Amino acid sequence: MAEAIINLRNVTKRYGGCTAVKECSLTLERGKIYGLVGKNGAGKTTIMRMITGLSLPDSGQIELFGKAEIGTLIEAPSLNGSMTAKENLKFYRMLSDKNGCYETDEELLALVGLSDIKRKRVKDYSLGMRQRLGIAVALLTKPEFVMLDEPVNGLDPIGVVEIRKLVKRLAEEEGMTFLISSHNLPELYQTATDYIIIDKGMVKKEISQEELEKEQHESLEEYFLSVIGEQ
C-alpha cells in the first residue's frame, strides 16, 4: 500500500434533519487520482468542503499527514473579478510560503492554457477561462493534495484533454494526489486511477481502475448505476 496522505474516519455531517455524509471512512494514497462519483446531493462536495475546513464535521476525524499542502477548486473558482490573472496569482503567492511555488506566472498559466490573457480582468473571462485560472490557483503551490470539483466544467474539448494530461502528468511525475468530483464519467474514466462511489452520504464502493476493467460492465456509468442499485 502506498503512503497515505489523508484519512477520513467515520466522518458525519448533518444539515438540520438531513444527513449529508454518514460515517464516511476513506484513506487516500499519494500519487493516485481518485474519481469521486455520485448523484446530485450524494455528499461529494460536502466531503471536499470538510477536508478543506469550509464545513466542519459533526463527528469523526479528518487527518492530513505530513502537513500536506492542499490545492482546491470547489464549486467555483476562487478568483477576484476586478483583478487580472497575474494579480490573482500574486494574491495567492502572497498567501503561500514561497518555497514550492511555480517559479513564474507564465509557467503556471501556460500549464493551463492561459498564456495570452494576462492583462484581462477576470470578470471579463468566459466560464472556461475562469475554470482554467481556478485550476492554476489550485496548483500554484505545487500542493501534495489537490481537490477539483467539476474541473472540466465549461472547458472546450481541447481544454478537457489538456487538463486530463496535466493531472495525469502531475500525479506521475510530482506524486500529487488528486480527488476529482465529476459528472462527466467518460472523461473521469480516462483520468482516474481509483474510484469512490458515494450514494446518500455513504461510501458504497471503492475500486481501482484495474479492478473496474475486470468487472463485467460496459462503462463506468453502468458500473456506478449497478453499485447504487439503479440498474
Place this chain on the structure above:
Amino acid sequence: MKRMFCATLYRMWKSTGARVAFFITYIAAILYFVLARMVGTGRIEAAQAGSVSGLGDAMVIWLCGSLIIGILVGSDFENKTIHGVIGFGRKKIIGNYVAVFAVLVLMLVLPYTIGSLVCILAGVDMSGAEQTAISIYMGNVLGYTDDIALGKLVLSYLSYSTVYVGQLSICIPVAVKLKKPVAVTAFGFFFGMLSALLSTLASKVEILDNIYRLTPYNYNMEQLGLNGSYSDMLLAMMVSIAFVGLMGLLAWALFRRAEIK
C-alpha cells in the same frame, strides 16, 4: 498571519469599491476644510454650513468606513477567496480582518488629520467656521493656541483616530454575519447616526449610561479635543482598543462553526 495580512491589504488595494471609498474620503476632507474656510470668511452663506458639515469626518468616515469593512469581509465570501485562507484557521482569519480593518480606518481618517494639521501649521484662520464644526479635527484648528503642547495635539489626533476604529468595529461581526458589502454599509451608516442619539438617551438612565461609558461611543469633542485631559484621551484609546477586541471575539463566535459557502 503576516502573509495573510499583506495579501489582504493587496486585495483591498486592488478593489474598485475600496478605492472609491478612499477617493471620496480624501476629496471630502479637502473640500471640507476649503469650504469651511469659505463659510468662515462669509463667501458661503451660513445657511449652507449644514451642507459643508456633511463633508466632515463624522458623516464621511461612518459611510466610507462601513463600506470598507463590508468590502473587506464581504468580497472574501462573494469571490470565494476565503477558500484560499481557510488553511490559516478561523481564529487567524478574524484576527486578520480586525488588523486590516484597523489599518484601513486609520488611513481613512488620515486626510482629516493632515488637513487639520496643515491649517494649524499654516496658521489658517478658520474663525467663523464653527457652524461646520462637528469634528475634532476642525475643533483642534479652532481651539489651537501657541501654548498647546505638541504632545497634546498628537495625542488628541491619536485618540480620536483610535475612537473611530473602536466605533466602526461594531461593523466587523455584522460583516461576518451578513457577508454583503451593501448591507454592512447600510447598517454602519445608520448606526453611526444612531450612536449620537443613543448617547443622549443613555445619559438619562443611570444603568445605560454606565454601560455606554464602557464603549467608544461615549466620547466627544470636549474630552478628546485640545480642551480635554490627557487621561480622558488615554482612557478613550484603551476603551476603544478593548471594544475592538470584544467585537473581534464576537465575530469569531459567529464564524467559528459557520458554514462557508
